[in-house]
Amino acid sequence: MAASALLLAALLAAGGRGAAGREGAGGGRRQDRVPLRPLLPLQVSMQYNPGWNNSSVNLLHVRAVGPSDTLHYIWSSIGAPAVLLVATESRSSALRVNWTQLLSPAPAGAIWIDPPSSVVYSTAVVFTKVFEYSEAKTLEELFYPTYDLSDFSWDSINHTLNHTALTAEFTGVPATDPSGSFSNGSLAFRVTAYEASGRDGPLPSLLHTANSSKVEFVLAGVAPRGNSSRFVLEVATVEETGVVQRLRSARSIDDEYTPTIFEMLSLVAESQNDSSALSFLQWKATAYGSQSPRREDSIQCRSRGLQAANWTLPVSGIVHAYFGEGVGSTYTISAINISFGGEDGRVYQEKRYLSWSALLGFGQPPKDTFSPLVISIMAVALGTPMVMLLVGSCVVLFAQRKRYSEYEPIN
Missing domain, CATH: 1.20.5 (Single alpha-helices involved in coiled-coils or other helix-helix interfaces)
Structure with missing residues (x-):
């Protein structure tokens, strides 16, 4: 893809005390103790801006407590929208935020888990940019100005927070919109936490475990800048050295839960010591062009290859605050482009709606199997x-x- 480069490196420039300086913080140094044993959370809770009585910024802490473990998901739209995933071996581990430092120009060290020694693994997923392009008659790709998500203005998620359904929504628009594409539209990330294993009802009906959460990327009402526009979401991950990201593709003859879709993709963080899976981002090779998706609303979804990102990226406040100054040395960054749209981009052009769902979590990604009904029919x-x-x-x-x-x- 002749896109602008996957921009991702000094995500965390210098500034302040690095989280890596805390014992076990910023991902710890104990990846050999991962993967985690199976976790069945007894309690999942959501907290908005813990310790800060102001809705001008968004930080959502999802805490899943198990028999002897705690999983922390820290979502934020301070800078580029991102989520920190931190696993601890303590039921009492807690998130600490120095808000004054977090909102300063030097936020490194402003976020940590207490006690730091309880952290067994941590990573981050950052949603950095949205590209829009169309193919000219010469079959060359024409790119429009990039939407940098770190430059978006985000609504408060407080009014979307549902403590019963364990859902929240980050909705934003560009701070400046010269083309007027967002005059009647918005971009959103919808977050869902889970207390137990199960399967989503709406398409793509992803199978989830208690060790995972879901994020749904939504473009609604955004006017395309071309007659056959397609969109690309750039996603980055932050890992400590000794962990490598691999893109897996699994094909199946079973499309029972997602009709006509036979491919599942997973971006898996593996330990270089024993190739065990530490965390994952998983999605089916489809997006949808309707709020109530049906098979005919399917939009083609492709991954544009995983790359080591060793150049500059829009800053994510919480990633800088947690990992500190170690990016590029103690921590490495990888990035992948996920594109949406068929050969002519007609589905989005007609409906002005795009929804893409993905799971992120700890350990091995879930694997679909044949249901008893399908097994009976095959028999x-x-x-x-x-x-x-x-x-x-x-x-x-x-x-x-x-x-x-x-x-x-x-x-």
Whole structure:
């Protein structure tokens, strides 16, 4: 893709005390103790801007407490929207935020988990940019000015926070919009936390575990700048050294839960020591052009390749605040482009709506299996011909034996 470069490196420039300086903070140094044992949270809670009585910025803390572990998901739209994923081996581990430092020009060290020694693994996912492009008649790709998500203005999520459904929504528009594309539209990230394993009802009906959360990227009412525009979301990850990101693609003949979609993609963080999965971002190869998606609303979704990002990226406040100054040395950044749109971009052009869902969490990503209904249908479909063949063979053999037994030789 002749896009502007995947911009991602000094996400965390200098400034302040680095979180990596705290013992075990900023991802810890104990990745050998991961993957985590299976976690079934007893309690999942959401807290908005903990310790800060102001809705001018957004920080959402999702805390999932298990029998002997705690998972922390820290979402924020301070700078580029991002989520920190931190796993601890303590039921009492807590998020600490120095708000004065976090909102200063030097936020490094403003976010940590207490006690720091309880942290066994941490990572971050950052949503950095949205590209818009269309193909010219010469088959070259024409790119429009990039939407830098760190330059967006975000609504308060406080009025969207649902403590019962465990959902929240970050909605934003560009701080400046010369083209007027967002005059009647917005961009959003919808967050869902889970207390137990299950499967979402609406398409793409992702299978989830208690060790995961869902994020839904939504473009609604945004006017395309071309007649056949397609969109690309740039996603970045932050990992400590010794952890490598790999893009996995799994194909299946089963499209029971997501009709006509046979591919699942997973961006998996693996330990270089033993290749164990530490965390993941997982999605099906489709997006949808309707708030109530059906099969015919499917929009083609492709990944544009995983790259090591060693150049500059829009700053994410919470990533800088947690990981400090170690990016590029103690921590590494990878980025991937996920594109949406068919050959002509017609679905979005007509409906002005795009929704893409992904799971993120700890350990191995969930794997779809055949449901009992599909197994029964396959058993009947494959078994019936075999039974008929067996019965037919028995009838033929019986008829032959009967014919020979009724034969009387002529003397």
